[in-house]
Amino acid sequence: MDGASSLKRHDSRMIIHFDYDCFYASVFEAENPALKNQPLAVQQKQIIVTCNYEARRRGLYKLQLITEAKKVCPDVVTVLGEDLTRFRNASKELYSFLRKSIWSGQAERLGFDEVFLDCTDMVNYNIDILNHNDLPHSFFCLDQSDPTVGFQYDASEPFGPTYPPEAGAVSDQDLQLYRRLVLGSHLARYLRHELEKEKGYTATVGISTNKILSKLVGNLHKPKSQTTLVPPYDASASSESHVTTFMDSHDIGSIPGIGFKISQKIRARILGRQPAFDEGLVYGGTKEKVTVRDVRTFVGMGPEMLEEILGGPGSQRGIGGKIWGLIQGVDDVEVSQAKKVPSQISIEDSYTRLDTLDEVRKKLNLLSNSLIRRMHLDLTEDDDDAENAEHGILKRRWLARPRTLRLTTRPRPAVNPDGTRSRSFNRISRSLPMPTFAFSLTENVHALADRLVQDSLIPCFRKLHPERSGWNLSLVNVAVTNMAETAADSKDSDGRDISRMFRRQDDVLKEWRVVDEDVAPHLTDDVNDLLEGSVDVDVYSEATPPTSWESDDEVQDNMDVCGRCGLSVPSFALLAHERFHQMPD
Ligand code: TTP
């Protein structure tokens, strides 16, 4: 059965995916450029979470034990990366820059170091103004109201590497898509170079027509490069689909949206037995390679069989059809518009041992302090009404008030008789209404955090863990959700909002007059610092609600803690991480 032909592709969009190179290390390099020429590793607990490419050249890699790294490269410079503030701030700044550089506003962050951009409108506009008689001397217009703003490029061929590397002749049927991808590739080059010139960060970029394809194809040439997936996207009598050959080459577990649990279930069906997943592990995969092609061409395979394998209580509705689409590169999920406020703020930490109420109280206190600080940062703004300013100091006002407070823990399973401990990804949580005192903008943060712990979180914790002892938690997460935006925050909010809007426009125009001519005026936006991805979780991954492929499998948005060194790693990487401990010293 040729599954691809039974699925409808929609290739009218132009999606560019950015993945910043060795992100945490680059943040340190941006702060201190002298580090650029040295092998640099970012350490959390006993592990290198990332290292720059100079360090990689010398044999270091992500999720390597620090002791091992020092053996391989004794002059490695290590910096501590446990406080995520600098990474979060850099991530917001780069995101804001990219978002301002496109027309649609459709810019979506994934974690700290990835961004999707929907550039369909910019590419279509420039397709319409192409001079087909002189493609090598084309001009990409970046501002519809000023035809002189833009860059020159050669529209006769894509910029940078392509998949496949040798693209054959393009058929008439594919010409339109090909042309749009060519323009997408030149726009990607421009954006990459601007990011490097203006912000000092390099990125690896993928260009295609949906999120999954652009994300995956970008990986082919790292770092500081880009890859365009060129047509044909659909199979025909004379040629095979490049989408199919590209997707087919992947291990099933490396497809975004197919997390560890889902991939293991699929592997088991294809192999006809439980896959061994605790030996020979490599980062993000298993030794028992089952490729997308193995799955796609398996006898009887299709959405129904996948539904049968993956469906059942607790599974997402229509999971079979969805996974069937994903493995064939079909993904209609929109790049989401930036939101003014995050849909939740969630702070968590992981622990090797947390088993007394006293300790829990201390940890809750730390988490609550961070939570309240983050609420102030992300959910309030200067109240710039003159009558509200006291002694010239602006007050703050809430942009949104979360209605729900949620406490989540992850209990560590008891030790098995043989001394081993089963792994658990299971979290338990309880929600309660957010107490109104937490919205005080005059009381000090420590006092608010103390009260939040005493009045709300400790009583909630007792309900979650009624036993006084006997539990041992590997993770605690405190979150606020269910945001209510506060247009009604003041008695005359409408008037205020309108005056604020005009002030903002003023600022925008003012900024426009002084900024670099290259910046399209309608994209210049001084409120960008308030813009966030849907969620900003204080851990490496973002726990977005399961609306799209990034988070359909709980493994992807869970962090796990290593029982030996206490490092918090994405669950999918835990096994790989544990393997390092098994290596002889
Ligand atoms: P990655 O994109 O996986 O790595 P990277 O950007 O450092 O390197 P590359 O050039 O290969 O893209 O992860 C982004 C950041 O997330 C990384 O800089 C450090 C952090 N991180 C963790 O905190 N824990 C982890 O287990 C991993 C893999 C990354």
Ligand code: MG
């Ligand atoms: Mg990266």
